[in-house]
Each structure stands twice: as structure tokens, then as C-alpha cells.
Amino acid sequence: MPFTLATWNINSVRLREPLVLRFLSDYQPDILCLQECKSPVEKIPREAFTALGYRHMVARGQKGYNGVAILSKLPIKEAGAEDHANLGHARHIAGRLENGVAIHNFYVPAGGDKPDRLINEKFGQKLDYLSDMRDAFHSAVPQKSILVGDLNIAPREDDVWDHKKLLKIVSHTPIEVEALAQAQDAGNWVDVTRADIPDGNLYSWWSYRASDWDAADKGRRLDHVWATPDISNAAHSSRILRDVRGWTQPSDHAPVLATFDL
Template sequence: MGKKLKIASWNINSVRARSALVERLIVEQRPDILCLQETKVLDSIFPAELFTRHGYVHHQLNGQRMHHGVAILSRLPLQDAGKHDWQDNGEARHVGARLECGIRLENVYVPAGGDIPDRAQNPKFGQKLDFIGRMTRWSEDLKEPTIIVGDFNVAPLECDVWSHKALINVVSHTPVEVEALNRLQQAHDWVDIGRKFVPAPERCFTWWSYRSPDWTKNDRGRRLDHMWASPELSGHLVGHEVLEPCRAWERPSDHVPLICEIEV
């Protein structure tokens, strides 16, 4: 132990449309590894040169035309890459790899789930719950130290949303989704890195809707993006940051980056 590993995670909402923002992030923050969600680009036309130019020469991609898509860009070697089809329909929503230090890194983009929180009326909601269920069964069998990051599309705690009362029946904060995410967390005793460093009930949001004319004024945020670690890694976690100012960058994503640091 002793070397610090810096991992960033960001739902970028199109890596090509926001390549300048990604470049600004890596120049300013210099993470060792960057995990992106919602890249919205086929692997064959992913802007790999941008990352290689800045020293991120190791790439693991799982892309899709115009939708979804995840990527791991790293200064450090990536081994034993893999992709789980937790959506069970071929959508590009996960990619993972093992780091030389022995930690497994998983990058996931959980489905949003549509607008109606009812499986019968809204198949997308059922697909979201099933996705989390498959992640849960995977977690139950997990044997190696792992960090999983990404857009989970669930704000589990009452203090993870601007108004628990207003959003209790809104997809991303409904009791059935929260219960599903709690089962996932319990399946591996995952450590919620964000809440380890920003304990509840402190305010901690990672997403603000584009529909809000001034996101800073009403601050109607939700904590949809997460970083979790295997319990054996908990004592090695040394930092976590939500880069909220990125939401004010020009033509921003509606999500902001998360960064965690761990001694390896």
C-alpha cells in the first residue's frame, strides 16, 4: 500500500459531443482511470486519439450507435476485460477490467426505467428492476476486491434527492427501486464511497435535469451516480469528490463527474 489510485466516473451524455469537456476534466483532474457512461458511439469511431494523446493508452470500450455505451480509459494496464449483459438484450451498458494491483473495476450504466413506476404499465421499469436483479446475483458470487462505478439511476436515500416527498413516486426514487438497490448493496456488503465521505443527511447530488431553467437556483438535484467498493477495500479509501462545478460548463452533461482515491 502507499500509492494512490485516482478513479473518475462520469455520465458524459455523448463523448463526441462533449469531447472538450472530457479533455478539460482530464487536464484539470488527471485521474489515473476515467470511466464514462452514455458514450453514445460505436467502438469503431470512439475518439480514442483524444485519450491516447493525454496518456490514457489503455482502452476498454463497449459502445452502441446513438445510445448507451460505456468506456474505461486508463493510464494503467487493464487485464481480463469483460462485459456483462445485465440488460439481457445486447445493450452496451457494462464493461470491466482487472488492474495490476489486483482490484477489479466495473463500469455500469443502469437503465433509467421510463416514466411510470409500474412493471405492468411500463416494460422499461421492469427491465430496470431485472437489470439490478442480475447485478445482485453477480454480487452474491463476487470473490475478488472490486470497485463498481457508474450511473445507477437510483437515488436511494431520502437526502439523495431535493425533495423526498415530491419524488417518492417518481422513477429513480420509488420504494421498489430503493429496495432493489439495497438488496444489491447487501449482496456483497458494498461500501457506498460517496456516503462514506459525505455522510447522510448531508446534501450530495450528481444530476440536475436539463428541464430546469436555472439548476443552481432551485437545486432540484438527485444522487444517481455512485461509486461502491468491496468491504475489504474500505480502509484503503482516502477520498471522494463530486465535481459539481462541471454542471455549469458550456453545453454540459446533466450529470457531474465523481472521483475517488484509494491507496493500493
């Protein structure tokens, strides 16, 4: 049976619980992967999600920072959680559906403001995290898997509002783009969103700093849906729900969706 999967950096699942509930009610994905939950697992508001049919959850959390969760209408069992770069952060959770498909939900470090690991520890952590992802995929090449999340990198020139202006801005620097490409290549991952929408500017994040983010449209595609080649052809109907970015007290990210006929 086909299922629709969504990924969304929610920027506090407790603060934005009403938005999650509205999204689940309006769009009804079968699976929702959340990043930056900023909550211990036991304080994620599961009861409200369960009432809408999302009875299954796997998650990793910590107080006030990071955190990843997979909410699902479909039965799902935890399939591991990696602490890449040994940061001690809740940045990855994996679940496995009854049909054997594994879902990896990642929240890659943002990397701070300066793209230089010698003066910015956070940028070094980001690069190390991506290197560990690459090495993990080399060690055990994934199969029948989907990878989603806020990867905090906009890889293509048309994934940012101005390629030349952002070449020295964290999230679009050549060293980050190359690091992400190496991780993607190591797992033979297919960029499902761009397979469906190959041409044109495409963004999933707009800064809070822009007073009129919609008109300025200085966006970046930081949120991704990938799949292994053995199931990537089953993906279709990719879309980014830009209007959700305009809801009251929104996250600065918009949900990204894809449907899989599996």
C-alpha cells in the same frame, strides 16, 4: 501507489469530447469511467485521450445509445462484460489493474417515466437488470473490486432534493431503492461516497429541464462509487464536481471522484 478514479455519465462522448479533454487536463484522474457514450467502440475519440496520457481503454459500445468505457493511465485489461436482463445493451464493462483490483463500470437502465412495470416496459427492464446484478453478486461474491457508474437510483432521503415529492418519481421509488440495496448487499459493497461524506444533501445529476439548475438545485445522486470491504478502507477524498455541470453544453451529470491507496 494511490490512484484517483472518476465516474461520469457523459451523454455522448463524441459530442462532449472537448469537455472530457478539459476534465482530464484540469483534474487528471488516473482512471475515468464513462457511461452513456452513445458510440461504437471504434468511433470513441481515443487519439485525443491517448495524447493526454490515457493510453489504455476497455469499452463496450453501440450506435447512438448506452455505451460504457474505462480510460486509464494505468495498464488495464478487460475482465468481462455482462448483459444483465438480456437486453442486448452495452451497459457494463469490467477491467482489471495490474495490482489485481477489478473495476466494474455500470450504466443501469433509467426506467422510463412511470414506476409501474405493467404499463412501462422500461421500468420492468430496470428492475430485472438490478435483479440480475444481485444474482450475479450472490453467485460470485466480488473481492478486491470497485463498482462505479450511473446506477440511475438515488437511494437515500438526502440523495434527492425532496424525499416526499420524489417517492413516486422513477429513480427514488421504494421498489427501486430496495432493488439497489439488494444488489449492494449481495456483493457486500460499501458506498464509498457516503462513507466519506456521510451527512447532508448530495447530488450528481440536475435535469436539463431546469432553466437555472444551479439556483433551483433540484438534484439527485444517481452516480455512485462502491468498493468491496477488503479495499473500502483504502478509499478517501470523495467528491462530486458540481462546477462541471455548469460548463458549456454540459452533460446533465457531474463527475464523482474517489482516491484509493492501493
